[in-house]
Amino acid sequence: MFVLLINPPWEKPSDDNRARFKVVSCLPSLGLGYVAASLEKAGLQVRILDLNIDRMTRRELAVYLEKMDPHPRWCGITSAATTLYAALDIAGICKKAFPEARTVLGGVQPTVTPDLVLACEDVDYVVRGEGEEAMAELAKGNPSEKTLGLSFRQGGRIVHNPDRPPIENLDMIAFPAYHLFSIRKYHPPEALFRRLPAINLITSRGCPFRCTYCATQTIWPGKLRLRSIENVIDELKILTQRHGIREISFSDDTLVTIRPRIVQLCEDILKNKIDITWSCNAIVKFIDEEVLGLMKKAGCHHICYGIESADVQILKNINKNIGLADAERAIKLTKKAGIACRASFMYGNPGETEESMRRTLDFALKTDPDFALFNITTPYPGTPMYQWAKQNDYLLSEDLSLFTASKCLMRLPTASPETIEAATAHAWKTFYKRPRYMLGRLAKIRSWYDVRAYAKAFISLMRFGNKKASK
Template sequence: MKVHLINPPSPGDFGFTREGRCMQKEGVWTTTWPPISLTESAAVLQQKGHDVRVNDCSVEGVDTEKLKGILKEFAPDLVVMNSTTPSLNFDMTMPPLIKEVLPTAKIAAFGIHVGALPEESFALTDALDFIVRGEPELTIVDLADRLEKGTDPSDVPGLSSRLNGTIVHAGDREFVKNIDEFPYPAWDLIDLDNYTLPFSGRQFLMVTTARGCPYKCIYCVAQSYYGKKIRMRKVPKIVDELEYLGDMYGVKDFFFWSESFTIIKKAIKELCREILRRNLDIRWVCNSRVDNVDRELLELMKQSGCWMISYGIESGVQDILDGIKKDVTIAEIEESIKLTRSVGFQIAGHFVLGLPGETKETLHKTYNFACSLDLDYAQFYCASPWPGSEFYRMAKAENWLASDNWDDYEQDKSVTNYPGLSAEEITRFRNRATRRFYLRPKIIWRTMTRMKSPEEFMNFLRMLKAFLTWV
């Protein structure tokens, strides 16, 4: 069976990442992430003998007219599209467009939003046939297998189906216990030149180290996609993949993809030692909670090629951190940032403005806290109550939502009105905070000294253009 996996065109004049919990414009990091969910699903489909094509349209410059031409040329039997909350309205214009070109093709959507609100998502277009809920790979391949055999797929675990105008929800699919069973992502189906690091312009790829997160942060939607239980890959398997990607594609830069990379410190120390033992010449970045690092771990990470760590800090106010169930303290944040700097990393801090309990005073406290930390990068987001999160359920129950238009559920725009603090005020503060942070002489100096060649300066100008879409 021919299966076409797509990230739809961008909903605006910018690159757009659709990847699990990450639903964001290119301007957030001035780059777009490689589509690991699409390529992992493609690899599983190929393993079962299906003919697969992948298009990451927003990165490839594929608009709706070009997509129609690609669909007509490939003529797939099944089209599977990734979708996110802020791009949902645009994404749901794709099924009618696909049916216009391929009237008999079946169309499925996956992603956190459609999985959390399948009934509402089906209601947006009559042309959508299926919704994949939760972890997508096995549900997609089971759907393709059933369609190829001509048998009813409506009882496939994790699948919601439209049958003769009626929506049928099969039971939930259990999360894959051993994620090492998956083949490597089919990166050969996309153009890797489209995925490059800021400044250096080097190609990079994402490598999954684990899935699942046991923490209870109310704003996060990761558990609805990958579950609460941590499923760690075996260290030799991860390093085998790093070697394979270097040999096959010549890629030496990686983003280790997991909900919190350092959550099992013993395993990550083992991973670093195995990278060193095999003498791999690689560079990599990761995310982490501040309470999951120590000096031994950081030094091993640095020795094995890690050059930047992104920390989820969220707020500079302890009461807000407690209210969102972050389970960290201001002291832990300060200590970990100092420790990380002392080992020699670049550091990114992520801050979420407009969380429950936010006031005008706490907004300023969080900004001042961000400036007091020795960070290289700070990302200021507006708290977005995405379906699938506890925050969304709270916002609906408390009547905080300022909009029911999913286009507004972007991380650069607030949609929550609180007593004494409006969504518009949160958005304006977030924009000012971003500009002010990066216009400080210390940050400007660090940014300029990172550029080592004319090529990196030209990359910086491209980054600046993308970044302006974010502020």
Template sequence: MRVLLVEPPKKPWEMMGDFIAPPLGLAQLAAMLEINGVDVQIIDCNASRLTWSDLEQAISQAQPTLVGASAMTTFFPTALRVMEIAKRINEDIVTVVGGPHVTFMVEETLRNHPKIDIVGRGEGEHVILDLVRCLESEGDLAQVRGIAFRRDGEVIRTPLPEPVEVDELPLPAYHLLPMSAYFFTVFQKFCTILASRGCPYKCTFCAERGFWGPGWRPRDPAMVGDELELLHRRYGRESIWFGDDCFNVDGEHMGQICEEILRRDLRLDWYYQGRADLLVKHKEYLPLMRRAGNLMAQIGIEAASDEELQGLRKNLTIEQVKEAVSLLRQHGMVCQGMIIIGTRQDDAHSIMRKVDFLKWLDIDFPVFTIYTPFPGTKTYDEAQEKGWLETDDYALYDMSYPIMPTEHLSREQVMGLYNRCFASFYTDPVMMFRGLASSMPWKREIWRYMLAFAARLYLRRYWKLLKDLFRW
């Protein structure tokens, strides 16, 4: 049996700049199949610069038995297009889509999209292997845990398997990827890695807990060290993004990873996504983290008041955010803050107050995101129930476009304020000077990129105004 896993051509997320990350999930699935003797190949269209036409030719040449793809909500349309291409080439190809979106939208996916044969639900390593074995033996799909499929006009869901033991998984099949092609804006020779799975928190806007299951599962720090060493020594990776939902849940685990980096003399710059309150809780590890190469932390600030944070079930206070930003500055680390605009209670004043709050915090660089109701979240369930959703174009579910209005603003007004937030912060003379005059070269480079991004937002805004003005 020949399995082809596809990372389809994607429009880049403008906010992230030039950015191509390895499809870590597909590489993990491929590794599980490969060590069990399955013929598997990965096509990463973005890294290999393949067009849709190129992809169709590649699938035709590969002659796969099964074509698989994984998708978050915003990339579901591209995953669907892959399956349509595969079926056009050969109707007998088994088409499988996994990932967060289809996990939570099983019925809609299978009833509305006949070119998708099977949905993989939740973690996929054991699911994909069991599915391949079932197909090889012409067994009963109903015996494969963690999938959904059509039978006699009905959608059949099988029970989910037990959570994966993360330390029993093989390292991702990086050798099946064009590793030299991955980079992230100013961080060349870039790669992503996971040191854990899951998140113990229950933020209303996040679907990760529903996808990975409750709780947090850390990997053995020595195994994380093995993977980092492989990436650095064999593939020349110098910049690492820990893509964990929350990297800093456990200070001791984090410290042990740092010790592995230092013990192996890995000259890496690395960055992570974590919580402000946990950064404060584990502040004694910050000097060790800095010595081990940690340059930046991305923290979820999300709001400008304790009341807003409570509404998001963030379990965080503004005082903790302030202390976290201060600690990062004291230890020579850069703070990237994520903040949400366009919540149901937001008006123009409350949104711009968030910009003022970030300036007052003296954060290094913020990323503004629009409140997006992802399937699998309490936000989505409420928005659907109350009729707030104004588009089902999943390509727009990327946190850069409004999906629903607020109680005070239309979607168009939210979009205008989103552009204004970036422009207001990144063209502020004081913030600009601090960024461009920083002693950190890569921080200066990021600021140059963000200035260009703010300029593009302005140009896009005024180009639209001109088109509207001269429209006949």
């Protein structure tokens, strides 16, 4: 039996700050990779079609699918908020090309809004949460009513089976089916990688924190689950030796939470002479100088810290359990270690004011990370913030194509959408157009790759500034 898995294209609106400043990445869907490996382990044939790599028009996709031989019996499509409409459209195209096939949607958005997804008649099933076991059971013929974590239509109503318990031992899951991806076509965000080919890898599922803007607890509820470092090292060996990977983007919500674990990871990378450079996310309060030195030695060249705001009350409002002193210390120590530091901030949090946004920009300028991101707080479905916005009638739109972190979707009583969007644009320009910053980046150029990356980012910034100035 043949199963087709599809990653829908992420369409980048012209006002999306991530695209404008070259922070967009094109990396494989690890979710599809894990599901594909589970299906192969169950004895099924699998193909992955990544429409972010193999770009096609609707007509081209329809022709491509019609020519597919053999036809798949199952079509699995992953979806996040911004790709849901594309995913539903692709489900319809699959239904026309393969009338006998069953369509299954999974991923973040179908998990948090299964009823919305199943309102589309082209979707037969929604897999909520982890999809490895549920998809394999379905494809092998397990009755839908007995498949945990499954939602479907039956007798004119939508049925939600009980949730599937989280997979406790992550080491038991087969590594993603990397051989089904065109690995050399992928790359992390511009200016945030050192070598190619590159790929993403995740060492854990879940997060120990409960920030109100994050849906991780909805997707992966309960405690933080960790793969063993031995298991991670085995995967790194396969990636480097079999696929020639030289750069890893660790996709954990935060890689640095347990000190002995990150120490072991770095020591084992060095002990096994795994030749990679890598980047990761981290929490500021878990960083110290010794760990940073070891991370640098093991190949880490870039760390992203989610700081979000420099206003203490705002941090409390979004349940962001960090201290500003820790954030300032982490940025300083990371730069001292010779690791590029990226700090992420959000404007438009509950309780946001013009003063709190000025305070955040002042903090970014004072601490001077190598890169700063200024996004607009987005109340994604499945998050406590979304529920808060709905209950208080602050939500301006539920058009998921607008959920790009670049448009204000909440009308707060403390700051208008226009004020928040203007402050965000001002923060981008103020941070990056400083002569001190530009000279500092020039001084760090070490290769033609750096020249190309910085030149592209600078041109994008200039265009952005001119566009805003003309409005």
